[in-house]
Amino acid sequence: MTLNQTLISVRGLKTHFFTDEGVVKAVDGVDFDIPRGKTLCVVGESGSGKSVTARSIMQLIDRPGKIVAGEVLYYREEGKPIDIVQLGNTGKDIRSIRGNDISLIFQEPMTALSPIHTIGNQVTEAILLHQAITKEEATERAIQMLARVGIPKPKERMTSYPFELSGGMRQRVCIAMALVCEPVLLIADEPTTALDVTTQANILDLIFDLQQEMGMSVMFITHDLGVVAEIADEVVVMYLGQVVEQSDVDTIFHNPKHPYTQALLKSIPKLDLEERHRLEQIRGMVPHPFNRPSGCSFHTRCEQIMRGTCERITPQYLELEPGHSVRCLLYQDEAKEVNA
Amino acid sequence: MSDARSTPLLELKSLQKHFPIHKGFLRRVAGHVKAVDDVSFKIFEGETLGLVGESGCGKTTLGRTLMRIYEPTGGEILYQEESGKIVDLAHLNRQEIRPYHRDIRMIFQDPQSSLNPRLTVLEIVGEPLKNNGIAKGRDLEDQVAELLRKVGLRPEYLRRYPHAFSGGERQRIGIARALALNPRLVVADEAVSALDVSVQAQTLNLLQDLQEEFQLTYLFVAHDLSVVEHIADRVAVMYVGKLVELADTRDLFLRPRHPYTEALLSAVPKPDPRLRRKSERIRLAGEVADPANPPSGCYFHPRCRFAEARCKSETPALKDLGKGHLAACHFAEELELRGVMTEKAA
Numbered sequence: 001m002t003l004n005q006t007l008i009s010v011r012g013l014k015t016h017f018f019t020d021e022g023v024v025k026a027v028d029g030v031d032f033d034i035p036r037g038k039t040l041c042v043v044g045e046s047g048s049g050k051s052v053t054a055r056s057i058m059q060l061i062d063r064p065g066k067i068v069a070g071e072v073l074y075y076r077e078e079g080k081p082i083d084i085v086q087l088g089n090t091g092k093d094i095r096s097i098r099g100n101d102i103s104l105i106f107q108e109p110m111t112a113l114s115p116i117h118t119i120g121n122q123v124t125e126a127i128l129l130h131q132a133i134t135k136e137e138a139t140e141r142a143i144q145m146l147a148r149v150g151i152p153k154p155k156e157r158m159t160s161y162p163f164e165l166s167g168g169m170r171q172r173v174c175i176a177m178a179l180v181c182e183p184v185l186l187i188a189d190e191p192t193t194a195l196d197v198t199t200q201a202n203i204l205d206l207i208f209d210l211q212q213e214m215g216m217s218v219m220f221i222t223h224d225l226g227v228v229a230e231i232a233d234e235v236v237v238m239y240l241g242q243v244v245e246q247s248d249v250d251t252i253f254h255n256p257k258h259p260y261t262q263a264l265l266k267s268i269p270k271l272d273l274e275e276r277h278r279l280e281q282i283r284g285m286v287p288h289p290f291n292r293p294s295g296c297s298f299h300t301r302c303e304q305i306m307r308g309t310c311e312r313i314t315p316q317y318l319e320l321e322p323g324h325s326v327r328c329l330l331y332q333d334e335a336k337e338v339n340a
Numbered sequence: 341m342s343d344a345r346s347t348p349l350l351e352l353k354s355l356q357k358h359f360p361i362h363k364g365f366l367r368r369v370a371g372h373v374k375a376v377d378d379v380s381f382k383i384f385e386g387e388t389l390g391l392v393g394e395s396g397c398g399k400t401t402l403g404r405t406l407m408r409i410y411e412p413t414g415g416e417i418l419y420q421e422e423s424g425k426i427v428d429l430a431h432l433n434r435q436e437i438r439p440y441h442r443d444i445r446m447i448f449q450d451p452q453s454s455l456n457p458r459l460t461v462l463e464i465v466g467e468p469l470k471n472n473g474i475a476k477g478r479d480l481e482d483q484v485a486e487l488l489r490k491v492g493l494r495p496e497y498l499r500r501y502p503h504a505f506s507g508g509e510r511q512r513i514g515i516a517r518a519l520a521l522n523p524r525l526v527v528a529d530e531a532v533s534a535l536d537v538s539v540q541a542q543t544l545n546l547l548q549d550l551q552e553e554f555q556l557t558y559l560f561v562a563h564d565l566s567v568v569e570h571i572a573d574r575v576a577v578m579y580v581g582k583l584v585e586l587a588d589t590r591d592l593f594l595r596p597r598h599p600y601t602e603a604l605l606s607a608v609p610k611p612d613p614r615l616r617r618k619s620e621r622i623r624l625a626g627e628v629a630d631p632a633n634p635p636s637g638c639y640f641h642p643r644c645r646f647a648e649a650r651c652k653s654e655t656p657a658l659k660d661l662g663k664g665h666l667a668a669c670h671f672a673e674e675l676e677l678r679g680v681m682t683e684k685a686a
Binding site: 045046166167168169196197198199200201202204205223224225226227228229230232249250253254263264265267268269270271273276278279280281282285286 | 395507537538539545548571604611613623
């Protein structure tokens with residue numbers, strides 16, 4: 001098994017929400033690959049569709065939402081790839097993947113856990129759902145897993161309820177639940193956003209260590225570019241339901257091509273100890289989803305807009321150099337189409 | 341920036357806020373949560389003082405006690421009026437405190453819940469003007485429109501309700517409300533934490549512009565150290581209700597003197613993959629101490645990598661290490677702690 005292999009390949013994914021006021025195109029034509037055993041970070045502001053993309057991969061889209069196009073190919077170690085979209089969101093097939101091969105941790109660890117069941121109950125449930133082992137064995141494994149994610153006195157903690165734990169400890173419980181079946185992909189949706197920096201650092205280290213140990217892939221959704229710089233191998237930048245740029249982490253930070261990526265990087269305060277200065281801001285705000293701009297969806301806020309072009313022509317998602325793709329008309333001539 | 345160091349706008353002296361814990365049928369007081377415990381510092385006119393710490397360290401409670409939203413249980417809040425007179429805000433009654441609430445205003449974290457959804461922007465921003473009898477009718481509308489213009493919102497939005505605005509715009513409404521009475525000190529409690537990256541930059545720039553225009557003084561409470569480094573002139577660090585370090589921003593970030601500050605700084609993710617070096621991070625063991633039942637001696641000793649026997653028994657005092665750099669650590673002078681690595685230094 002070589003590490004550069006692709007584990008999940010998302011192609012032309014479109015997830016729309018059919019609300020009373022109209023159709024919200026939350027995810028509108030997303031392509032990217034999740035490499036095996038590596039960490040892919042998905043960055044974007046609120047409303048960029050990063051969480052909906054993650055939920056689409058897990059088939060966790062509820063009405064009024066619907067995946068209207070595209071495929072999510074899951075390459076198992078043997079056999080043919082499975083298109084997860086075709087499995088639908090209920091039934092035995094998707095349940096054998098969801099929570100077993102692919103699992104998810106959420107931003108808010110309080111709402112992700114059931115307040116009326118004990119920690120032990122919730123972790124063992126995750127095991128018993130997917131594996132044919134006895135309750136005693138499951139309990140044993142749950143205790144081991146809790147110890148592995150750094151929960152002190154795991155045996156006693158099995159009978160605790162979520163409210164008895166701190167935010168960081170709760171997030172560790174969520175990680176334990178997600179990893180107890182040894183998934184090949186862990187999707188983490190802003191798992192550290194609600195936590196303090198010191199706790200965040202510990203949780204990031206924990207995910208990294210477990211990844212080294214279990215060899216799983218991680219899809220990490222965040223808006224914090226600092227976190228991306230710390231953990232990512234690959235980075236996907238999203239804006240208004242589309243991927244605008246994807247590359248390896250070093251290129252994203254040191255040679256970004258899309259004006260949105262460039263502007264995002266300039267707008268974050270850095271610990272640079274420089275004299276007081278103004279931040280370079282992106283003008284305006286993320287447009288309302290019903291009001292998607294014509295042409296390139298970023299043109300209303302772009303500093304490098306080509307008047308008369310960007311409002312009219314919708315840019316293609318093109319590969320600029322191997323492994324670095326951009327959706328921007330500035331590069332349209334010199335680039336060749338990704339996979340036409 | 342804080343040249344006139346001799347005249348603090350506000351001085352806290354041993355400020356305390358202890359919340360009682362009630363137990364049992366008779367609701368007897370079984371103990372106290374020492375949310376703010378003996379905190380003293382000065383805020384100088386025109387400066388931005390950053391206040392940082394993990395959740396539960398008491399930074400929000402401090403901001404609210406200073407505003408008298410919570411009643412202080414001890415200590416003094418000395419405020420210097422424009423005339424030069426010094427008043428102790430901690431010992432004024434509800435009636436007496438009112439005029440000072442014009443001078444000290446607050447911006448809240450969550451622009452979602454801090455604006456009344458049933459009031460229009462005109463009513464929200466105009467309320468302090470109306471209540472203090474400053475303006476009414478047509479005049480009020482003009483003043484609110486002017487305030488909206490100052491914070492970068494269109495005056496036509498006067499009659500809209502908060503739900504019609506995005507998070508960043510709502511925060512601007514909150515800022516306009518805080519500025520309505522020409523305050524001197526603004527307490528910004530996590531004012532940009534809930535905002536998106538691009539909107540956060542806009543809001544920080546707005547706060548800086550307004551500070552220059554109106555000579556505002558900010559107490560900027562935040563947990564994001566990159567934001568605090570950007571905006572603050574001096575930074576105060578709190579841990580379990582106590583002030584553990586206070587210094588000029590540059591000094592604090594380059595050369596922290598308290599091991600807790602060092603750990604906080606090392607945990608901040610640096611937005612550059614080339615600075616990624618896992619081994620350098622100081623992992624803080626355990627959790628923030630319980631403010632109802634803090635450890636003996638130095639509150640930080642169970643998590644401190646330099647702790648010695650003395651730290652368990654003796655509470656360290658906040659010492660001045662020169663140039664206004666204060667730290668509450670027995671070994672502040674001896675320890676060589678790491679500050680942040682900048683791109684140039686790396």
